[in-house]
Amino acid sequence: MKVIFNPYYSLKNDKNRILLANSQNFKIPREKADEGVMSFIHPLYAMFFSYFDGNHTFEETINRISLDFSEDINLIRNIISPFINNQSNVGFEYEGNIFEFPKKILVNAEEYKDFKKCKYNIEDFIITEDFDFKSSRLNTSPSEIRILVNTECATDCIYCYVDRKVKNSCKIPIERIIELIKESKKIGVTSFDIAGTEIFLYKYWSTLVEYLIKNDFYPYLSTKIPIGKKIIDCLVKIGIKDIQFSIDSLIESEVEIVNKFNTKDYSKKILNSLKFAEQSGLNVAINVVITKFNSTIIGIDTMLKKINKFSNIGIVTINIGETSAYKTEKEFSNFKVSLSQIKEIEKYYLQNMKSFNFELVLSGYTQKEDFYANYDIKKEKFEQRSLCTAGIRQMCILPDGNVTGCEELYWHPRFLMGNILEHSIEEIWNSEKAKNYNVLSRESFSKESPCKHCAKFEECRMGAGICYSDVISTYGYEQWDFPAAECPKSPNPNFVTYFE
Numbered sequence: 022m023k024v025i026f027n028p029y030y031s032l033k034n035d036k037n038r039i040l041l042a043n044s045q046n047f048k049i050p051r052e053k054a055d056e057g058v059m060s061f062i063h064p065l066y067a068m069f070f071s072y073f074d075g076n077h078t079f080e081e082t083i084n085r086i087s088l089d090f091s092e093d094i095n096l097i098r099n100i101i102s103p104f105i106n107n108q109s110n111v112g113f114e115y116e117g118n119i120f121e122f123p124k125k126i127l128v129n130a131e132e133y134k135d136f137k138k139c140k141y142n143i144e145d146f147i148i149t150e151d152f153d154f155k156s157s158r159l160n161t162s163p164s165e166i167r168i169l170v171n172t173e174c175a176t177d178c179i180y181c182y183v184d185r186k187v188k189n190s191c192k193i194p195i196e197r198i199i200e201l202i203k204e205s206k207k208i209g210v211t212s213f214d215i216a217g218t219e220i221f222l223y224k225y226w227s228t229l230v231e232y233l234i235k236n237d238f239y240p241y242l243s244t245k246i247p248i249g250k251k252i253i254d255c256l257v258k259i260g261i262k263d264i265q266f267s268i269d270s271l272i273e274s275e276v277e278i279v280n281k282f283n284t285k286d287y288s289k290k291i292l293n294s295l296k297f298a299e300q301s302g303l304n305v306a307i308n309v310v311i312t313k314f315n316s317t318i319i320g321i322d323t324m325l326k327k328i329n330k331f332s333n334i335g336i337v338t339i340n341i342g343e344t345s346a347y348k349t350e351k352e353f354s355n356f357k358v359s360l361s362q363i364k365e366i367e368k369y370y371l372q373n374m375k376s377f378n379f380e381l382v383l384s385g386y387t388q389k390e391d392f393y394a395n396y397d398i399k400k401e402k403f404e405q406r407s408l409c410t411a412g413i414r415q416m417c418i419l420p421d422g423n424v425t426g427c428e429e430l431y432w433h434p435r436f437l438m439g440n441i442l443e444h445s446i447e448e449i450w451n452s453e454k455a456k457n458y459n460v461l462s463r464e465s466f467s468k469e470s471p472c473k474h475c476a477k478f479e480e481c482r483m484g485a486g487i488c489y490s491d492v493i494s495t496y497g498y499e500q501w502d503f504p505a506a507e508c509p510k511s512p513n514p515n516f517v518t519y520f521e
Contacts, residue, residue: 024082024105025075027128028136029054032067033209036160037150039067041122045212045239053133055110055123059164059414061154062120064146069101071141075130079105089143101127118154158413158459162208162450165415167216168198169428170223172420175246176280178269179356180312182345183217184431189420193442195225199232201418204446206236213238216417216428221248227255234260243267243308245280247290250297257301265306266294270315271324278314279356292327299333307337307379311366312356318369329377337377339370340384346429346493409486412436412458416450424449426458429490435501436489459486466502471510473502481508 026032031044038061043049049056072082083101087094103111104126111122170191172183205213213233220226221244233240242256243265256264269279271288298305307328311321321339328334341363344353358366370383411417411426418424422442423432430436438458439449449455461482466473475481487505495506504511 022078023075023130024073024077024079024127025130025133026070026073026141027054027125028133030058030123030126031211032070032141032146033164033211034064034067034145034148034161035061037148037153038062039064039146039148040159040164040211041067042164042211045214045237053128054125058123059410060121062122063115063118063152063154064148066120066122067141067146068143069097070104070126071143071146073127074140075133079127120154157408158456159450162205162210162447163414163416164210165212165214165410166201166205166210166418166446167214167415167428168201168418169216169218169420170198170220170226170229171218173222174219175222176219178245178280178310179278179314180310180342182343182347182429184347186347187431191223192421193418195228197442198225198229201441201446202232202236202238205238208447210446213240215240215242217243219246220244221246221252227259230256230261231259241265247287247294248297249294250301253294253297253301253303257303261303263304263306264298265308266291267308267310268324268328269310269312270320271327272315272320275315275320279310279312295328295331295334299331303333305331305334307334309337309339310342311339311358312342313358313362314356316358316362316366318365321366321369322373325373325377325381329379332378334379336380336382338382338384339366341366344494346490346498348494409488411489412438412455413486416446416455427490430493433489433493433498433501459483461502467500470500470502470504471512472504475504475510 029044029049031042033040033042040059041062042059043054043056069086072086077085079101083094083097086092086101087097090097104122106128107122107124107126109124111126113120113122170193172187172189174181174183202213213236215229220230220242223229230240230242240261242261242263245267268291270276271291273287276287295305309321309324315321325337328337341358342356344350367383370381374381374383411430413426416424416426416438417428418441419428419431422440424438424441425431425433425436426438427436436458438455439452441449444452459482463473463478472478472482481487487508489501492503492505493501496503
């Protein structure tokens with residue numbers, strides 16, 4: 022069997038360590054690789070993995086490694102063997118550092134023949150500096166870039182998390198965007214994606230998508246509007262294989278309230294879009310947001326059964342509409358689903374989750390109790406929170422060229438790093454503003470913030486950090502320096518972000 026380094030993963034030299042992450046693929050089959058992979062590994066492993074290009078068998082490859090490194094072949098075999106089609110994570114310790122690898126690192130090349138052959142070189146992973154496996158922020162460049170080409174929309178959904186007061190068309194010339202895509206590939210960015218926006222309202226959407234794919238970036242495309250056969254044929258021709266449709270209801274009266282959609286026959290048109298996608302072989306994911314206006318079990322069941330008729334739908338995710346940094350408590354209350362409605366939806370989900378041809382997922386929601394849980398429970402949940410990667414591994418390019426860490430922070434002055442109309446991606450990422458994005462001192466915090474005098478300030482802020490968008494959603498635009506709502510020392514939220 023010829024063996025290849027799993028093309029669903031990528032390797033990147035980050036100056037004094039190697040980054041192992043997912044490669045840019047919208048949909049990763051669960052049987053093929055793990056999702057959400059991003060960890061630092063010792064360069065020696067990356068060097069060994071680079072030999073597995075899909076052109077040679079396992080024995081042929083370890084023989085080459087043995088000769089090149091002048092090491093016993095049995096030693097090389099023992100080091101590499103745990104990674105051959107491994108069905109679970111593999112962990113190693115080196116000088117107190119734990120390296121964890123996802124499943125299926127080295128795989129049968131025949132099963133991944135649709136991918137380009139691995140083209141890593143051993144020279145890519147030679148490191149002459151002291152190793153650093155502790156710090157979170159990437160040294161050389163971000164691994165993920167998102168571009169928000171506009172803040173315009175065709176639907177103006179009542180639950181939208183976006184700042185709808187700001188409507189920006191793209192001010193970045195398409196030629197400059199193409200340069201940014203090429204630069205990203207050159208400096209080792211693993212993911213260049215399109216941030217939450219209505220992509221088909223952007224004049225140059227096909228050019229943008231085409232150049233992303235030409236440079237080995239696979240964008241995640243999502244739309245709320247019905248699209249015709251012409252657009253779908255164009256997507257397929259460009260190389261798009263997956264797309265997400267946001268469909269909240271197939272009942273016209275609900276659509277008019279929830280989405281403020283001005284077209285007639287919406288249900289017919291969006292179902293035609295699904296039909297055209299099926300005929301073209303385009304894989305589809307569907308996202309549903311539930312508000313009090315489209316929360317009936319009859320409506321949800323009817324929609325899911327109509328969607329179930331299509332063979333190319335892989336997953337349908339039902340989300341409970343929540344508030345955001347740009348929603349007031351009053352605005353949230355206008356569409357907030359009651360807890361009793363949520364319980365009914367949850368009951369339906371548990372009874373029917375295996376009834377459809379697609380995978381059905383019910384996204385979590387926040388209850389009042391989460392904010393007022395006892396200290397020990399909140400402490401445990403908070404300490405186990407995921408790392409916020411904004412400014413650490415990712416950046417977002419806004420429609421006017423300004424760069425921030427997260428698209429949901431938009432033009433908040435505290436989080437702007439620079440402008441790509443004036444500087445390169447690499448220059449911005451290595452600027453003092455970018456380096457200090459998450460390097461916070463107590464002096465920069467207001468006296469009203471509970472964080473200012475917290476004994477765990479450094480541990481918290483320099484560790485997993487917090488989601489600033491969630492903080493602003495909870496406490497307001499000016500209170501960006503407050504703790505996360507989930508923090509056991511956080512005050513009661515200013516805005517009601519829970520369901521009761």
